[in-house]
Amino acid sequence: MIRFAKNSLAVIAVAVALSACSSSTATPETLPATVGLEVxxxxxxxxxxxxxxxxxxxxxxxxxxxxxxxxxLVVVDGDTKVGSFDLQVNKRGATDFGSINLPAGNYVLLCTVPGHQSMKADLTVK
Ligand SMILES: [Cu+2]
Known part of the structure; x- marks a missing residue:
């Protein structure tokens, strides 16, 4: 009985490892359902x-x-970075998430990696 359970776990572990591996090339890791804004x-x-x-x-x-x-990914208000919010994704398929409190207004999303000035988008908070 114990041996059977161990084998089952091993099979599940292999299946999870395989699906994680294949998903990293095609679909990104899943983000929590609480994410309200996806970039x-x-x-x-x-x-x-x-x-x-x-x-x-x-x-x-x-x-x-x-x-x-x-x-x-940082949020900028005028010329000032908002709080300590700073997300980082190192490779294809990587995800990161975090919470930031923003009052209504117009903000800018930026990537701060040197040479990535073109990574800039408007964020309108209503
Ligand atoms: Cu970048």
């Missing part, structure tokens, strides 16, 4: 959209890397 870094040093929208208050932002190199 993707795509090839060509850009985000998947040039403008995003969110609802004022605590905003859970998820970041997905569809590119092959490292990218970060």
């Amino acid at each position: 993707h870094a795509v090839s060509g040093l850009k985000f998947d959209k040039s403008a995003y929208e969110a609802t004022a208050g605590d905003i859970e932002i998820g970041y997905v890397n569809e590119d092959t190199i490292r990218h970060t």
Whole structure:
């Protein structure tokens, strides 16, 4: 009985490892359901959209890397980075997420990796 259980776990572990491996090349890791705003870094040093929208208050932002190199994500208000919010995704399929509290207003999303100035998008919070 114990041996059977161990074997079952091993089979499950292999299945999970295989599915995790295949998903990393095709679909990104899943983000928590609490994520209200999803931003993707795509090839060509850009985000998947040039403008995003969110609802004022605590905003859970998820970041997905569809590119092959490292990218970060910060929120800027005017010239000032907002709080300590700083997401980082190191390789294709990597995800990161975090919460930031924003009052209504117009913000900018940026990637802070040197040379990635083109990774810039508007964030309108209503
Ligand atoms: Cu970048």
